[in-house]
Amino acid sequence: MSRAAPRWPPVKTVAVLLPGTVFTLGLRNYAPARAYDRRRLRGRAGFDFNPGSCPILAMPLIMAIACTQMRLSPAEALVGATLNAAWALGRQTVAGSWQPGKRADFVILDGDDYRLVAYRAAHNP
Numbered sequence: 001m002s003r004a005a006p007r008w009p010p011v012k013t014v015a016v017l018l019p020g021t022v023f024t025l026g027l028r029n030y031a032p033a034r035a036y037d038r039r040r041l042r043g044r045a046g047f048d049f050n051p052g053s054c055p056i057l058a059m060p061l062i063m064a065i066a067c068t069q070m071r072l073s074p075a076e077a078l079v080g081a082t083l084n085a086a087w088a089l090g091r092q093t094v095a096g097s098w099q100p101g102k103r104a105d106f107v108i109l110d111g112d113d114y115r116l117v118a119y120r121a122a123h124n125p
Contacts, residue, residue, distance in 0.1 A: 014088040017080070019065040020054040033070045064121030074115035 017031040048054045056062060063077040072080070086096025095103050109117060109125040117125060 014084060016048075016085075016088050017066070017070065018048045018054065019070055020056045020062045021048050023065050023069070024054050024056065030070045033066075033072055033076075058122070058124070060117050060123065060125065061121045063118035067118045074118045077118050078114055 015031075017033060019030060022030050049057060059081055063074070063081060066072045066077040066080065067074060083092065083096040086092045086094075089095075093102075098106060111117070111125050
């Protein structure tokens with residue numbers, strides 16, 4: 001039942017989607033995540049924590065919004081919050097995934113399945 005994370009072609013542009021901002025501001029139109037797939041752009045959920053438009057500190061909630069409102073899979077939301085976030089900052093060679101030579105910047109979560117992070121939006125795993 002597990003679905004592999006998407007593999008992306010090399011790109012120079014990352015579209016940062018901000019589901020928490022749309023949610024917080026009470027807007028209705030979320031970014032069309034599937035349109036980015038068709039254009040072969042690297043783009044997924046981002047964490048835009050700021051006091052004005054997105055005061056949400058809980059990444060599980062951001063991922064849940066991305067999954068329910070933008071129709072991303074849990075794997076896509078997780079990759080967007082980690083590896084693609086590193087790409088957006090130009091840090092993909094040193095952060096964003098667990099690989100030899102990269103910084104050991106990771107979180108250990110309590111759960112049997114990574115999909116539970118987005119499924120249990122208000123829970124801190």
